[in-house]
Amino acid sequence: MKLSDLQDIRLEKARALRDQGTNPWPNRAQRTRTNSEALARFETAQAADDQTLVEPVTLVGRIASLRHMGKTLFAHIEDGHGRIQLYIRKDAIGDDVYADILKLYDLGDFIQASGSLFRTRTGEISLRVTQITMLSKTINAPPEKWHGLQDVEIRYRQRYLDLLSNEEVRRIFRVRARIITAIRAFLDQRDYLEVETPTLQPLYGGAAARPFTTHHHALDQELYLRIADELYLKRLLVGGYERVYEICKDFRNEGIDRNHSPEFTMLEFYEAYADYESMMDTVEALIVSVTTTAHGGPRFTFQDQEIDVTPPWPRKTLRDAIRDTSGIDYADHPEQADLLRVAREAGADIEEGTVWPRIVDELLKQFVRPTLVQPTFLIDYPVELSPLAKRKTDDPTHVERFQPIVGRVIELGNAFTELNDPLDQLARFQVQQKDRDAGDVEAMPIDLDYVTALMYGMPPTGGVGIGIDRLVMLLADQPTLRDVILFPAMRRLPIENAQNSVESTSEESPEP
RNA sequence: GACCCUCUAGCUCAAUGGUAGAGCAGCGGACUUUUAAUCCGGAGGUUCUGGGUUCGAGCCCCAGGGGGGUCACCA
Incomplete structure (x- = not known):
């Protein structure tokens, strides 16, 4: 499998994580609440208090957006239940970790973040992060964040991309x-x-x-x-x-x-x-x-x-429905050629040689069905x-x-x-x-x-x-x-392409 | 199976037959409450494939491939 420059960069980041003792694909996560639970929890608890919920939570999800502004960083993560904003301050999380996030974390990575919930100046419930770790490093960049994945062929062939972006x-x-x-x-x-x-x-x-x-x-x-x-x-x-x-x-x-x-x-x-x-x-x-x-x-x-x-x-009989919409009573025309003739006179587009039952079926399709909302x-x-x-x-x-x-x-x-x-x-x-x-x-x-x-x-x-x-x-x-249909039937791609996707990547892979 | 449309950077899209571009993502930098963040800099291409026409093809022609649509087939 030929890797693009973008993929190489991400693989390099995975190696860097490993080099500093962090497994880019660890075996376990420690989520304490789903993102939507966390949001709901804050809403209910906030009735009694104001801006911060001290109770610590650990959330997980895929990085959906990442905005860094000097010594502060905003991100949104998405788990299977919702999306929540992370607020990460350099002074709260430490210089080294902050630098790691900037250099080694990418859109699409699964991460885990702990901290307490609060509401930002613009009113969004967010997690003030005190700890953060990688849960699964991604090698491929996700589709465009604003337009999502539009290419119909890719949407069907690689439904996971369609799902994760739309x-x-x-x-x-x-x-x-x-x-x-x-x-x-x-x-x-x-x-x-x-x-x-x-x-x-x-x-x-x-x-x-x-x-x-x-x-x-x-x-x-x-x-x-x-x-x-x-x-x-x-x-x-x-x-x-x-x-x-x-x-x-x-x-x-x-x-x-x-x-x-x-x-x-x-x-x-x-x-x-x-x-x-x-x-x-x-x-x-x-x-x-x-x-x-x-x-x-x-x-x-x-x-x-x-x-x-x-x-x-x-509840309408087929015979009545056809008669009411086309003026034809097929019972009056038991002969195939005869029925075909009157059907065509009524404006139906039916091929020569169509058998009697199929002519009836065509009358249903062409005259009756379009009226049935x-x-x-x-x-x-x-x-x-x-x-x-x-x-x-x-x-x-x-x-x-x-x-x-x-x-x-x-x-x-x-x-x-x-x-x-x-x-x-x-x-x-x-x-x-x-x-x-x-x-x-x-x-x-x-x-x-x-x-x-x-x-x-x-x-x-x-x-x-x-x-x-x-x-x-x-x-x-x-x-x-x-x-x-999640994975609709598609024509198989030409062999070169198919093999390209199953070839070993061992040369490029990091050590296990 | 026939016809029409379509295929350009990882993604979303541009480019009267005349040097292939932008936004997002990514890379380097600035910025401690942003949210399609913003700003500066640089990088990124087998234009689906193969032929042909032309001084010159992403663009025109032929053949092939994938996808979409219409029809045909078909509950």
Whole structure:
């Protein structure tokens, strides 16, 4: 690894610390309070007194700024909980230590400082430092202090830099964690059992998508990374559990854009003796609960749109929604060519040769979705689009399925009254198989064991899948999925660069 | 996969085809309540890579690479 002059200078400082008997990377710290605790402590104690809190504290953090003015030095340090100012006087800390700080401490270093808290002339609570030590010397300079890290590529490839320089980014991933915790709390409270099902699957299914393929050496067999956990979770209902859920990564081998990532986090939950009607109620309650966790109430802003998730959300059949927005009733046009013709006449941009169900899907995308700012359930899809959902009793050409849609673009999830008729399920698989044979790489393979499971009986069931990343994107008001995934998938850099980053630095390193 | 945009100092950004600059960071110095501290001085470059055009290319052309966007693909 080739080191720049700046890196050399910092390594030299680490050596200098070592030479004077200070380990630049010591094993332990002795923090007595977090920075935010210290600030709060001063605020409460100050009510009784005035300017100084005598009680000594030891704080830690990364040097975020450093201003020296002759025999006085101001710095800000940041720990995981906040930022506090250090006030360092040469006469209070000693000439040698003061010189060390000036010469050997840099922005980005982790340090530990002890002293007492006081309020400066300008009113900022600060630590009057009497002792200071290095906790971890940094070799690389942090990004620019005012603008932060802007380069989108570096932000994604080296997320740690993004996090350490952009507070807002740290906030987003805290929100993400709170959202997931809230989801678990909601489901646990309703007596759902959290389970784990295989990521590596001998046969994939549960969604229309291409899988990633891998190989198990000892078994000498192909395995697939799951594209969904649906079929396993429903097997658990056959087994007798009434309510199960799983939050896990799914993997789909397809393009990457602001709404799609090859690995993404999915919540699926299934409830025996429920149906898609009651599951819509549950989804409303879940989203309200999660939104309240993130925003303190049911309202928030997403990309300049005011969203309110207060139930009930409108429930509109796909057929009505398409008819109302495009004037087309697809039921009047059962022939592919015919539907394509009227769709184009209505102004849709659809390629020649698009199959019937996909034309319906395009009508949804081009006419319906742009009108759906507030959360809305689109319900009752053509059976061709949904091989795992149960037909409507009064209309076997449609299934009981819904998708919640918000903010014009976000399909939050997908849910249905689960198909538990084993013979119909087998027939649907066979249709899928025919599509596969015809070259549809996303059609599901037949899962005979799943059909066998259904033959042992699955109760009437409602099931829901919700894309967690999209939910976080919505609630954190981020325009792209990449901004709510810590380490989004990126193309590998050319080999020279990659090797450059793993080469030994032994020549340049200080002695251990 | 197609098209458009983009890549310049560690970071943020400039530079009508004519000596590659600034701010921050860093280095040397002044300054004992500053906070994007201020002031003085100096240092820092494979302009993503490789070709080409030109007296001369960061800039124009071709090819390649990374990223972003739009579309396609896709829940």
